[in-house]
Amino acid sequence: MTNRKVVSFENIKVACKDCSLATLCLPMGLEPDDVERLDGIVKRSRPFHRGDHVFRESDKFHSLRVITSGSIKTYTPNENGSEQVLGFHLPGEVIGLDAIQNYHHTCSAVALETTAVCDIPFEQLESLSSSIPSLQHQIYRLLSREIGHETEMLTLLGKKSAEERLATFLLSFSERFKKRGFSATDFFLSMSRHEIGNYLGLAVETVSRLFTRFQDEELLHVERKHVQLLDIDRLYEMVHGNNSEKTQQSRI
């Protein structure tokens, strides 16, 4: 299956400074010289195919990974043999942050489609960050941002209805695609309904029914993995509550 063309990919070495993701990735806000030094430790790995694991839970941790193309699902196997999907990750996003803690991965990461990643050996990153304050700052922020994301997910899972969850999910992808220069209203989701449901704490059937309903209500058009958002504003209203209530929000 591994043909010559794939091998040729390995030689395509794009420097961080030339990478289109620079503003989304670790180099963000670094001086050109420092980007150069960061670039020195980054390794571009071969592409992963759909279903390939980038790492598995309990693997020894050595590198953070930055997605450069494609998409990745992270998940934890749980007691009863099923899994909890933790996130879907797009180019420019860093995975493996949970593993810094004790140098073992606490979740698994699998490619949802053909996906390329950069490897950033963490020990090297760490010592580099000691001598580049802005890099250190960048890493602190990155970790803090991840905490913020997860906090939002806690609210989603703790309080929101099924329709609010799916609307939030779709808008998140819309925004993230937009930030990457793709359409905010017309995109392909690389994960299955089952994975969406798992991530959102909903049954597959519920997700499916919601897609159908959203389509009936002309909020979107959906055909399998292809989604076209037709009324982003109403999706936002769904997520943030009727803005009438929002404005008269009480203090606590």
Added chain:
Amino acid sequence: MTNRKVVSFENIKVACKDCSLATLCLPMGLEPDDVERLDGIVKRSRPFHRGDHVFRESDKFHSLRVITSGSIKTYTPNENGSEQVLGFHLPGEVIGLDAIQNYHHTCSAVALETTAVCDIPFEQLESLSSSIPSLQHQIYRLLSREIGHETEMLTLLGKKSAEERLATFLLSFSERFKKRGFSATDFFLSMSRHEIGNYLGLAVETVSRLFTRFQDEELLHVERKHVQLLDIDRLYEMVHGNNSEKTQQSRI
């Protein structure tokens, strides 16, 4: 309300090296000299009383806070004026990590009882960590650990039943109290049933009924905030599924 005795507290300056929390807090694993330097930037603030805010969402961020005694609830106000409880924090735990991202707090923190905290001005910590690699490492780990915690909460809220949630909650406190030298089976919860429910994504009534049921099943004895765990093993079974299934756990 602020009497003289409280003022006298302000003068009790316990150095990090003498603090009983040292092994739970940032100094963990640092050389004595480095603890000394860390100690130089730490400020002990006056005690907060029940209901006092340590910080509020959207406040400008300047310091991480380490709880030295008492307990704190963090929460985010959400759209419809209600709140999502994000966590309950005990001595040795650090709060404010989410605010590093953009120097604004994204959640509020309120004292659940009389509570003392240390302030660690973040900019000073950051520059100190540039020159103390082990401190830098400690901070990375701390942030990573926080990500790990939240990941566990995602699984809790995404997949677990009400009884599993409450059992998990109780065991978490049991372990944390134990780690701090208190009883693992006999403790006081400083938060209300309402706050527990909010945190666990359950209605107050459900929490109350579960406490009653757990008591009927002789898993624990509860009277208001005072909890005595009578059968920790069965609580663990509840959380981790019947251990028969657990052992034959499949790969994915």
Added chain:
DNA sequence: TAAATCACTTGATCCAGCTCAATAACTTCT
């Protein structure tokens, strides 16, 4: 091109946990 498998949709039913409501116990204030 047919058969098998997998992913998704749709319908019917069920139930865990929510909401509403009343009461009880504790706390705070005067």
Added chain:
DNA sequence: AGAAGTTATTGAGCTGGATCAAGTGATTTA
């Protein structure tokens, strides 16, 4: 100590979303 306000418990009934079941398209295999 009694009144007023909070917080917790308990009961009854409801419902959003789960589960179970069947069918329909896709996609892969042969």
